[in-house]
Amino acid sequence: DSGVTQTPKHLITATGQRVTLRCSPRSGDLSVYWYQQSLDQGLQFLIQYYNGEERAKGNILERFSAQQFPDLHSELNLSSLELGDSALYFCASSGVAGWYNEQFFGPGTRLTVL
Amino acid sequence: LAKTTQPISMDSYEGQEVNITCSHNNIATNDYITWYQQFPSQGPRFIIQGYKTKVTNEVASLFIPADRKSSTLSLPRVSLSDTAVYYCLVEVVGADGLTFGKGTHLIIQP
Numbered sequence: 705d706s707g708v709t710q711t712p713k714h715l716i717t718a719t720g721q722r723v724t725l726r727c728s729p730r731s732g733d734l735s736v737y738w739y740q741q742s743l744d745q746g747l748q749f750l751i752q753y754y755n756g757e758e759r760a761k762g763n764i765l766e767r768f769s770a771q772q773f774p775d776l777h778s779e780l781n782l783s784s785l786e787l788g789d790s791a792l793y794f795c796a797s798s799g800v801a802g803w804y805n806e807q808f809f810g811p812g813t814r815l816t817v818l
Numbered sequence: 819l820a821k822t823t824q825p826i827s828m829d830s831y832e833g834q835e836v837n838i839t840c841s842h843n844n845i846a847t848n849d850y851i852t853w854y855q856q857f858p859s860q861g862p863r864f865i866i867q868g869y870k871t872k873v874t875n876e877v878a879s880l881f882i883p884a885d886r887k888s889s890t891l892s893l894p895r896v897s898l899s900d901t902a903v904y905y906c907l908v909e910v911v912g913a914d915g916l917t918f919g920k921g922t923h924l925i926i927q928p
Contacts, residue, residue, distance in 0.1 A: 737915060746920060749914075749915025749917065750915075752914050762914075762915040796861065806852075806867070809860075810861055811861060
């Protein structure tokens with residue numbers, strides 16, 4: 705158990721819809737990262753938040769957005785969903801303790817867009 | 819240009835030592851070498867990290883030659899539960915998003 709929690713575990717929705725994925729980082733971790741893993745693209749970094757502020761952006765689509773709240777939990781919002789958005793979405797967190805570049809990944813949310 | 823190159827897949831038997839080599843010819847002075855393990859439908863898990871020479875922990879060893887253009891992850895006495903995808907990453911300290919390549923699919927047979 706990494707200490708990172710994600711909800712929901714599974715999500716099935718239709719094209720054009722909007723969903724929100726939630727992540728709670730490990731206790732004390734200020735950084736939250738979102739990743740997407742699909743069969744064709746592999747594991748890709750989407751976005752990072754640090755203590756409530758956006759810190760880095762990766763391959764995140766304009767239809768996707770995220771935020772980190774004062775209690776440090778984070779939400780990833782996916783809108784105008786397309787079939788190709790079906791993937792595993794992982795949240796990770798990191799903090800002062802631990803190795804450089806050690807990120808603790810949650811169990812993921814499997815999104816299926818029909 | 820990919821930062822790392824590693825075998826697509828490998829297989830071995832229980833009880834054997836497995837070595838997975840990763841090439842990173844363009845590694846920069848500020849880069850660290852990190853390995854992650856991922857089981858199906860689970861998030862990646864940090865295994866080990868190093869800058870040069872040899873690093874050992876309770877699950878693996880990491881060998882890095884002096885030129886740092888490659889590294890080898892060594893898993894001693896593997897078991898069936900070591901079947902997973904292993905990713906080699908080259909990142910600066912405090913990297914924001916991690917860059918995962920294709921990884922090496924390691925299959926351990928009885």
